[in-house]
Amino acid sequence: xxxxRNCLVLGLILSLVVFTGPALAxxxxxxxxxxxxxxxxxxxxxxxxxxxxKAAKGRVHAKHGGRVVGEIPALGVQVVAVPAGxxxxxxxxxxxxxxxxxxxxxxxxxAVGIPNDPYFxxxxxxxxxxxxxxxxxxxxxxxxxxxxVSGSPVVKIAILDTGIxxxxxxxxxKIVANANFSASITVDDLFxxxxxxxxxxxxxxxxxxxxxxxxxxxxxxxxxxxDDTGNGYYSGIAAGIVWAADNGAKVISMSFGGTxxxxxxxxxxxxxxxxxTVLVAAAGNSNTTRPLYPAYYANCIAVAATDAxxxxxxxxxxxxxxDVAAPGVDILSTLPNHASAIGDYFGVTNYGxxxxxxxxxxxxxxxxxxxxxxxxxxxxxxxxxxxxxxADKIPGTGLxxxxxxxxxxxxxx
Numbered sequence: 001x002x003x004x005r006n007c008l009v010l011g012l013i014l015s016l017v018v019f020t021g022p023a024l025a026x027x028x029x030x031x032x033x034x035x036x037x038x039x040x041x042x043x044x045x046x047x048x049x050x051x052x053x054k055a056a057k058g059r060v061h062a063k064h065g066g067r068v069v070g071e072i073p074a075l076g077v078q079v080v081a082v083p084a085g086x087x088x089x090x091x092x093x094x095x096x097x098x099x100x101x102x103x104x105x106x107x108x109x110x111a112v113g114i115p116n117d118p119y120f121x122x123x124x125x126x127x128x129x130x131x132x133x134x135x136x137x138x139x140x141x142x143x144x145x146x147x148x149v150s151g152s153p154v155v156k157i158a159i160l161d162t163g164i165x166x167x168x169x170x171x172x173x174k175i176v177a178n179a180n181f182s183a184s185i186t187v188d189d190l191f192x193x194x195x196x197x198x199x200x201x202x203x204x205x206x207x208x209x210x211x212x213x214x215x216x217x218x219x220x221x222x223x224x225x226x227d228d229t230g231n232g233y234y235s236g237i238a239a240g241i242v243w244a245a246d247n248g249a250k251v252i253s254m255s256f257g258g259t260x261x262x263x264x265x266x267x268x269x270x271x272x273x274x275x276x277t278v279l280v281a282a283a284g285n286s287n288t289t290r291p292l293y294p295a296y297y298a299n300c301i302a303v304a305a306t307d308a309x310x311x312x313x314x315x316x317x318x319x320x321x322x323d324v325a326a327p328g329v330d331i332l333s334t335l336p337n338h339a340s341a342i343g344d345y346f347g348v349t350n351y352g353x354x355x356x357x358x359x360x361x362x363x364x365x366x367x368x369x370x371x372x373x374x375x376x377x378x379x380x381x382x383x384x385x386x387x388x389x390x391a392d393k394i395p396g397t398g399l400x401x402x403x404x405x406x407x408x409x410x411x412x413x
Contacts, residue, residue: 151217192342197254214366
């Protein structure tokens with residue numbers, strides 16, 4: 001079936017390197033994700049036109065053998081079960097109905113002041129001065145920003161990912177809400193990707209433990225949209241975006257992306273933006289200018305990755321559609337303190353180094369959280385403008401990304 005063959009999986013956005021303590025383990029083999037071309041074989045997403053009543057919707061479903069198994073009310077989208085293997089046929093059939101606005105497959109996404117924290121000296125992305133190797137100006141100047149603001153508990157950053165370790169020493173006290181839109185039975189992180197991103201954005205700081213998050217004064221919302229294998233459907237991601245916006249998230253951080261556009265995903269992004277939320281998304285790790293979604297959507301800040309020399313990371317996507325860059329190579333952050341796919345693969349727990357635009361994205365989300373906690377935080381439009389306009393115009397600006405590599409101190413100064 002042609003449509004099934006063209007259902008592209010959202011690309012894996014993580015990492016080849018893990019910190020194991022005094023030593024560094026260089027691993028060239030990435031974790032396995034869902035196969036390319038994956039989408040639900042027995043489910044489609046259907047949006048009826050405004051004004052179509054319940055009875056009329058029911059007649060359409062009955063005609064095509066569809067059964068409503070879920071709904072995203074804010075978007076008017078129904079999740080409809082169909083016979084296995086009939087997605088191509090049913091999408092075409094629903095699209096042909098005059099009462100239907102659109103129908104599409106349910107695509108698969110894959111998780112592509114100076115504090116006293118002992119590992120802070122290894123967090124080059126926050127403060128590169130005095131560290132061995134790299135360019136001193138390549139970091140985001142986090143300590144200079146913290147002299148002004150470290151965030152605010154009322155500013156909530158939603159991490160849409162594989163979950164957040166519920167009792168990690170750096171994160172447990174920071175989690176203000178949990179929600180699960182994945183196939184997993186737990187909100188905890190059994191994969192590892194979400195915990196790493198959460199730590200970058202807002203791990204506790206100045207507590208004598210581990211690392212420091214960019215906006216360590218902000219709260220974290222754990223919105224699990226990818227399951228324990230790092231996979232999730234667009235329907236769950238869209239529902240997670242809507243839930244985060246409805247429950248007060250000031251920033252939504254999304255470290256996943258793919259080449260397949262989706263009206264459901266775009267409408268969810270637009271819904272959150274209309275609710276006043278700043279959305280940040282990874283540009284991808286394929287070293288290409290090809291658009292990635294949801295980062296490509298106008299109401300997302302698309303993020304590329306840079307290295308310790310302030311150069312584009314070799315793997316990072318780039319182009320005029322990318323808004324900013326942020327550090328994304330060898331980024332030290334939190335990992336689950338229990339068994340997880342990433343931790344088990346590399347043989348580590350608690351803390352580790354990962355690379356990817358996945359890691360760049362929560363740096364930008366954290367800066368947005370800091371800006372929300374200042375006088376500049378009057379609206380999502382103002383916060384986004386501040387993050388972008390104060391970025392350092394490093395080499396590649398205007399070619400690889402529009403505004404430059406983000407700078408926390410300039411953003412809040």
